[in-house]
Amino acid sequence: MTEKVRDTSFQKRKANYKPSIWNYDFLLQSLTSKYSEEKYTTKAKKLKEDLSILFEDKNSDYRLSILRLVDSIRKLGLAKYFQEEIKGYLLKALLIIRFPEICSSTASVGEDDDLYVTALCFRLLRQFGYRAPQASSEIFQGFVNETGKFKTNTDFNEEELMELFEASNMGCEGENIMDEARFFCIQNLEAMDHVLPTQWTAEWFNLKKQISAYEKECDTRNHKLSELARLNFNIIQAAHQQDLKEILRWWMNLEIRKKLSFSRDRIVESFLYAGGVAYEPQHGSLRKCLTKVIKLVLVIDDLFDVYGSFEHLQCFTNSVNSWMPEEVVNLPECMQLCFWTLYNTTSEISVEIQKEKGWNSVLPHLQKAWGEFCESLLLEAKWDEEGYTPSLQEYLENGFISSSGPLVSLHIIFGVENPTSSKTLSEILLENKDIIYYTSLIIRLCNDQGTSTEERKRGEAPSSIFCCMSESNVTEDIAREHIKSIITMAWRKINGYHCMFGDEPIKHYLTNAARVAHFIYQHGDGFRVQDRERVLSNLIEPL
């Protein structure tokens, strides 16, 4: 057992987090939706059947309308309903582009495709994980000059440039033409630097907006399709409401809640973000488990950043590493409570995963991941204590772990995959090692982009931006641009894995964690400042 740690009932620094804006009792009462009734699911199935006719339409072999229909279905969150049809349709679209002479449509122009069609087709194929010649970046060769730059003599309109921008964000490492495309669009479209491309966006957070936008498309809109999209959104929201009720009860019953004046009470936001990772109704268990993990990450992160003395944090980390409650008895009461909450919640989660998914020996993996997370926070606390500024590389080697990405990823794998597949957990982890790394890197860098100014004011450990400024002796603006370029590079790597393996569920959900990070930090610190409207829109108000 550790020797007695000095009991200093002090708090390292003030974070001045505002209390939660949510009245949990009131929320619990408000979370009811008629869409959890069976009849709505039946109605959705019926609508889906009625809509099969869309795909039989003889006139729709014009590839642009095919591609647009597939894109609308995807944007409306209905791709899962029409998986087979989309596959058939995309293949048809490819056939028309490659062999126009065998298609009856007079609109097929084959090789002379305009930028819009080329970019749209390329993006959809990559989004759905299909390998085809049209999913190769080579198809943009016709739009660049001999030096590899996009031809400036062609007058591309805004719609074409937007589509090219979307396509460029599906590019992989080494596809220079995609880098050129991205650069070209940012230069030629106003304020593109702040536009989040679809590939970086968590579908769930954009769904309502997409449905409303589709409904404004008077000419092409299909009423039944938008009816199904609305119904689908409301059915999902009803499932989320049931999950959130359970989560609120869990949180309200925890003793720790009353003892954490130094920490952020952000259980609703933690749930909202977990929903961005896996929003489909069947992922309720994963959503709830991720919410608990994110909430504990916030508590422990605050413990390290604003509360504990270095000595206390060392003792806490030892306890998590050894997973031995005896170690914490000498810590302040609230730190002991943190440990117990982590200890008990993790045990419960491991039992649930074993029961639901059939995995064995889950707990040792979760313990190890929490231990590594605390070690990374302890190193940051050490840098803070010593006033040391690491190089950017040294910072990132640790920062990808302190982002909580590896921890969150492990829970995603346990929640998505089941052990009946032919692979062991170690094999799955190894296979996804790089995607976990780059996702975690994105979480870390997005977090720093959104929170570093405030953290610096509070005198917390340095962020990537500060490390970059100090190492290269550059201004904050230049450092921020450099960090943005690392984020873009990380996405290129992630895209590469998707191109290689197709849209596998594990890779899809792991990547969603990076998308959620962009969302949380795009306008600052999404955990500090609560977004009332967003919670109401996604979790409370039906369409």
Ligand SMILES: CC(C)=CCC/C(C)=C/COP(=O)(O)OP(=O)(O)O
């Ligand atoms: C998408 C996910 C899982 C997000 C959680 C990220 C995280 C470590 C939040 C802690 O906030 P912070 O802004 O205080 O972080 P830090 O102190 O590490 O900079």
Ligand SMILES: [Mg+2]
């Ligand atoms: Mg922090």
